[in-house]
Amino acid sequence: MAEAHQAVGFQFTVRPDGVDVKLSQEVIKNIYLSGVTAWEKRAIQFKNGILTGVYPASPSSWLIVVITMMSSLYICIDPSLGMIDTIKDNLPHSLISYPNTDKAVLSAILFATGLWLFLIYLLRYTLKALLSYHGWIFESHGKMSTSTKVWLSLVKMFSGRRPLLYSFQASLPRLPVPSVDDTIHRYLESVRPLLDSEQYNQMEILATDFKNSKAAQLQRYLILKSWWGTNYVSDWWEEYIYLRGRSPIMVNSNFYIMDLLYLTPTHRQAARAGNVVHAMLKYRRKLERGELAPLRALGTVPMCSTQMERIFNTTRIPGIETDTVQHLTDRKHLVVYHKGRFFQVWLYTGGRHLLPSELETQFQRILNDTSEPQLAELKLAALTAGNRVPWARARVKYFSQGGNKVSLDAIESAAFFLTLDDEPQGYDPANTKSLDSYAKSLLHGKCYDRWFDKSFTLISYPNGKMGVNAEHSWADAPIVGHMWEYVLATDCFHLGYTEEGHCKGDVNKGLPHPTRLQWQIPKEVQQNVIETSYLSAKQIADDVDFHGYLFTEFGKGLIKKCRSSPDAFIQLALQLAQFRDQGVFCLTYESSMTRMFRDGRTETVRSCTSEAVAFVRAMEDAGATRSHCRLALFRKAADKHQHMYRLAMTGSGIDRHLFCLYIVSKYLGVDSPFLKKVLSEPWKLSTSQTPQQQLNLVDINKFPKYVGAGGGFGPVADDGYGVSYIIVGENLITFHISSKFSSPDTDSCQFGQHIRKAMLDIQALFKPENDKKTVEHTEHVQRENGKKHI
Known part of the structure; x- marks a missing residue:
């Protein structure tokens, strides 16, 4: 036991002539160094608090x-x-x-x-x-x-x-409340292509009635909230969209991020985990000290950094009616799961982080441990994968005292959660299903080998691949992506590995061994709660149809030559693919960020516009429309999409405003058929772009193999698709497509093929134009060469 090992540092013997006390110099030294480090951290935080306060x-x-x-x-x-x-x-x-x-x-x-x-x-x-x-x-x-x-x-x-990370927080503007007239006008415009004339007229009547009767009262409360709070949306969004949800968060809420696509720095599981965990600790230190540079649009306009505060030491705590987010400071351990056992690993020794080689040693000890799981320990984490109410009740009844409370506190107070998986994953060019399996493993695993309540679970595979499963309530994907970019760059370009694939540095075998968490779980809990949660989660996991698709025909480079926004290009391709797959248009969700405002999170871009519908119909009407007409419709639809995206980013979106109006109406007991109708509409196509190169730590033109595969999420609607995409460099776009096997109308692999064909069909519209430019450029070069020859 580690406790027994540490106790050797202090011994005393009672004798007739007094007490003989022996102190270990090594222990005293470690205590001294730990205290010095703690005071240094306080001093730096105090200094940075002053610098940020007067900035x-x-x-x-x-x-x-x-x-x-x-x-x-x-x-x-x-x-x-x-x-x-x-x-x-x-x-x-x-x-x-x-x-x-x-x-x-x-x-x-x-x-x-x-x-x-x-x-x-x-x-x-x-x-x-x-x-x-x-x-x-x-x-x-x-x-x-x-x-x-x-x-x-x-x-x-x-x-x-x-500036430090939080220097601009007090200078960021507040998210403005749009006018009701503008929001309703844009809402009606967004649903016009999705409704027939009768349905649209009914919606218009509901909207007009709401605007003329209840809207002004609700709007006044929202304006008051925007004056009083730092953001009139974010706290309600976190509470009502995430924390009050009682269904499982696995698949339905959590998302994942993959490792490097083409490279694996080492195939030693413990070594890769050691380097990555050490890189995370370095990132956490910079985060706590505010030493990370704030993100800035155009290199000048600052973005809000509030969400970054809760990356580490954060857990979603289950409740009967609503969950809460628990954020702690300065946690010095993590909890590791391996083959049904939970281990506590200390991250500091002598006032410093464990070195990568020391972390490798600790993780290898866990991998070498052959002990069996305790009763009900194997599937214990399934509690976090099932419905929230049974987990909340079990937590209060069985985990609020004794050894169970100590062990649960160790998990919930850990810096983060690490799973040492026992099945290899990753992208394999020879296996077309490898990304599908990799995505499902990261998203839900076996339903009991990730602690889905932690801010994130780091997942390590036997072949050296890594990945992250992140809880969604505390932050959005770009925040986790920011950390992951730093970690991968630090792992590959700063820490590195020996020729044998081990972490660099001396091996310290004197570290206390990781300690097993102890559980005393009654059989009825295992049979009635844990197993029920597991079966519920497994049903959800087995229903997830995932397809990872690498589009390699072209990328951002060619799209920009077509004088088009890459995001608008892909979104219109998704509309074309959706129509070819389903035969109808649907309400489409595309997330955009509002982090140019204080405490901003996301807004919705309704990508299925009238202009997009006109373009898609033209693409499918082979006999009536010429190529140049289709191209004109594409440009019009792309410009419209860009305008909608910019409105969403600048606080003039539709959905967050309507959402907050609905929350106010529920508080006041005001019944609004219009708001009920709006909030009940299903998003059958939910899309999101995964950002990359937020830190620019790696020149992907110089190192084209050092690119991430992005990440994804589960389907939002039972009969719809979830699509996450990442524009990787100039010549690659990756798509992560999810749907449900239980829906007879969806097929993720088939949808991936529809996306591929749509991308190629749109690109073909530009071929005559690009070919003409190529000819003109060639003739120009020839003329210039002729002049030089003369």
């Missing part, structure tokens, strides 16, 4: 202002316009005996401090006003107006230098 100014600027005020006293100039004298006259009576010179100095310091604080707020609110301007985002790609150039210059001027 975009700096603490040194206070000294400059004070010196300026003090200098004015000696040259008999009063820049305070008499305020320093006023302060001096109103100093406390206890200072009356002080000389006038001292009181003048004190008054000058007080005035300078007040002036300094005023200037900080002035700079901050000036920057907030500048960041509230979003006209730049609606300009054509590659073209920047003079006003936007001036605006960018001002933003750079007021943004300060060397």
